[in-house]
Amino acid sequence: MMSLVKNEWMKIFSKVSTYIFIAFLLLAALGAAVIDYKLSPDETNKDWKQELNADIQEQEKALEAKEISEEEKAAIMEEITYNKQLLADNINPDLNTNWTYMAEWTTTLTSFVTLFVVIVCSSLVSSEFSDGTIKQLLIRPYKRWKILLSKYITSLLFAALLLASLLIFSYLIGIIFFGNGSYSDKIMDPASFEFSPVVVGEYFVDMIVYWIPGFLVITTIAFMLSTLFKNQALAVGISIFILFASSTLNMVIQSFIGKYEWLKFVLFPHLDLRGYISGTIDMFDGATLGFSMGVLGIYYLIFLALTFFFFQKKDITN
Amino acid sequence: MSESVLKVQSLTKKIGKATIVDNVSFEIKSNEIFGLLGPNGAGKTTIIRMITGLINRTGGTVMINGSDLDHDFEGAMHELGAIVENPEFYKYMTGRKNILHYARMSSNDISNERIEEVIKLVKLDHAIDKKVKTYSLGMRQRLGVAQAILHKPSLLIFDEPTNGLDPQGIREFRDYLKVLASEGVGILISSHLLSEMQLMCDSFAVIEKGKLIHTKEHIVDEKTETINEVSFTVSDGKLAKKILQEQFADITILKSGAKKISVSATKEQTAHINRSFNANDLDVFEIGITRKTLEDKFFEITEQEMRESV
Numbered sequence: 001m002m003s004l005v006k007n008e009w010m011k012i013f014s015k016v017s018t019y020i021f022i023a024f025l026l027l028a029a030l031g032a033a034v035i036d037y038k039l040s041p042d043e044t045n046k047d048w049k050q051e052l053n054a055d056i057q058e059q060e061k062a063l064e065a066k067e068i069s070e071e072e073k074a075a076i077m078e079e080i081t082y083n084k085q086l087l088a089d090n091i092n093p094d095l096n097t098n099w100t101y102m103a104e105w106t107t108t109l110t111s112f113v114t115l116f117v118v119i120v121c122s123s124l125v126s127s128e129f130s131d132g133t134i135k136q137l138l139i140r141p142y143k144r145w146k147i148l149l150s151k152y153i154t155s156l157l158f159a160a161l162l163l164a165s166l167l168i169f170s171y172l173i174g175i176i177f178f179g180n181g182s183y184s185d186k187i188m189d190p191a192s193f194e195f196s197p198v199v200v201g202e203y204f205v206d207m208i209v210y211w212i213p214g215f216l217v218i219t220t221i222a223f224m225l226s227t228l229f230k231n232q233a234l235a236v237g238i239s240i241f242i243l244f245a246s247s248t249l250n251m252v253i254q255s256f257i258g259k260y261e262w263l264k265f266v267l268f269p270h271l272d273l274r275g276y277i278s279g280t281i282d283m284f285d286g287a288t289l290g291f292s293m294g295v296l297g298i299y300y301l302i303f304l305a306l307t308f309f310f311f312q313k314k315d316i317t318n
Numbered sequence: 319m320s321e322s323v324l325k326v327q328s329l330t331k332k333i334g335k336a337t338i339v340d341n342v343s344f345e346i347k348s349n350e351i352f353g354l355l356g357p358n359g360a361g362k363t364t365i366i367r368m369i370t371g372l373i374n375r376t377g378g379t380v381m382i383n384g385s386d387l388d389h390d391f392e393g394a395m396h397e398l399g400a401i402v403e404n405p406e407f408y409k410y411m412t413g414r415k416n417i418l419h420y421a422r423m424s425s426n427d428i429s430n431e432r433i434e435e436v437i438k439l440v441k442l443d444h445a446i447d448k449k450v451k452t453y454s455l456g457m458r459q460r461l462g463v464a465q466a467i468l469h470k471p472s473l474l475i476f477d478e479p480t481n482g483l484d485p486q487g488i489r490e491f492r493d494y495l496k497v498l499a500s501e502g503v504g505i506l507i508s509s510h511l512l513s514e515m516q517l518m519c520d521s522f523a524v525i526e527k528g529k530l531i532h533t534k535e536h537i538v539d540e541k542t543e544t545i546n547e548v549s550f551t552v553s554d555g556k557l558a559k560k561i562l563q564e565q566f567a568d569i570t571i572l573k574s575g576a577k578k579i580s581v582s583a584t585k586e587q588t589a590h591i592n593r594s595f596n597a598n599d600l601d602v603f604e605i606g607i608t609r610k611t612l613e614d615k616f617f618e619i620t621e622q623e624m625r626e627s628v
Contacts, residue, residue: 132406
């Protein structure tokens with residue numbers, strides 16, 4: 001089995017596109033750091049508490065002005081409460097460390113990891129059909145399921161490699177641009193609409209960990225499509241389409257989920273578990289992390305079973 | 319008696335109601351080059367794909383060097399080397415990486431020396447570190463032979479091996495086959511190019527509409543070989559005809575003229591005829607032999623089959 005995985009790995013890394021994907025992740029992490037650096041306030045060594053107090057004073061003055069409307073008043077009031085909350089919770093809003101950078105940017109850049117893994121995995125088997133090499137591959141002293149399993153293991157390893165690359169690139173670039181900050185600095189939860197302070201490092205780790213199950217299922221879907229379609233372009237195309245359509249489909253499903261109970265068991269609302277981290281993004285009534293994990297797990301097993309079943313049965317005729 | 323490296327019994331493939339391959343059985347021994355002949359679409363490729371396990375069988379068994387495909391797939395595949403249709407490779411990798419890829423998939427360890435040896439044998443040492451996309455079809459065919467023989471299998475299968483090869487490539491390929499067969503390998507070749515097969519194969523089977531309609535005719539067997547046509551150029555055609563009718567009643571006269579007469583005879587018969595011509599003071603100036611080609615044989619067999627089925 002090791003030698004089969006080695007072969008698959010060799011094939012992936014004999015393609016130029018693989019290196020382009022990894023280079024792209026590096027450039028994306030770098031680009032995000034540059035943008036973050038430009039956006040951040042210049043005078044970082046100023047006392048942020050003093051600044052916040054000055055802000056609050058200014059905003060209170062603005063409230064006293066006569067020519068403002070009710071809406072403007074409300075907005076300013078909100079800002080004042082927010083700023084006071086920051087002071088009360090001892091949260092520096094201008095904090096810019098490698099951890100805040102990662103919490104803000106790396107968690108978004110994972111979309112690229114998904115995209116590239118889907119591209120590679122959906123062509124892992126279909127390209128063998130497209131190139132005709134499947135005939136030479138399957139007349140070896142290995143049962144079909146072993147060859148397929150080696151490809152699946154390879155796709156998981158590749159997914160892990162791309163994720164690890166992104167994390168390592170981000171961490172190093174973060175240190176270079178913003179210095180090595182503290183893991184336990186507090187920030188306001190960026191995904192939450194309420195004032196909930198979170199520890200930046202924990203928040204980042206959660207964002208990655210809760211993202212992984214959906215990522216695993218998407219990788220498996222791409223791999224399944226790769227074995228079902230003999231045409232590489234078709235397999236890659238459909239996988240990417242599903243990837244992009246899933247958030248739209250999710251919204252449609254969310255809006256109908258009250259009417260139709262069974263929509264709860266559709267895959268799409270469960271693909272992104274990150275809503276469960278702060279608990280503030282409503283999935284739907286009665287949705288729990290356990291339920292979503294269960295649904296994902298069942299789909300995962302079904303996809304894998306279909307993949308192996310069809311590949312085992314398939315007549316290789318091209 | 320050499321051992322059987324491939325034994326195919328009652329091989330059948332049905333798709334829906336159509337029977338693509340119908341109850342085909344044959345056997346290949348080591349040292350033998352066996353040709354599977356038939357027009358395009360006769361079922362040759364389907365048979366080969368069933369033997370190599372690429373498509374499922376509706377019925378029948380396949381034994382490769384004693385290993386049953388159903389019960390010991392890995393054992394059977396270990397004894398097999400093949401190129402199924404065009405020699406396809408990972409074009410974005412070098413020839414060497416492609417060979418390494420298949421070497422890793424072998425169930426016995428393949429040493430670097432063996433890899434070098436095979437690369438030299440197929441004369442690819444100058445191009446082995448170039449990417450396969452730069453290879454000509456002939457070079458890919460040779461790389462195909464290399465990956466097939468790498469693990470020293472006892473059965474080799476080549477499906478339409480000369481498709482798209484130039485005459486030199488075909489000749490080289492033929493030479494490889496002869497060498498490999500002499501080393502004890504059994505070889506199965508499918509083709510619709512009869513003249514090619516005649517030069518390559520020791521024996522053959524004819525497939526038509528999924529049925530095996532003729533098998534195991536040895537293409538060149540000196541003693542029993544029927545020489546299609548022997549034409550004698552003689553001093554007196556009439557006398558020759560008379561001698562033949564009197565002394566060789568069992569020999570068919572095909573044509574007779576003033577100076578020429580042609581008959582259907584074996585080599586031995588030809589010698590006898592020549593001797594009696596000389597004994598009767600008939601001068602023989604020339605003996606011309608037209609061998610029956612595989613093509614003639616093929617059409618003879620298929621036509622006979624058609625007449626019988628009508």
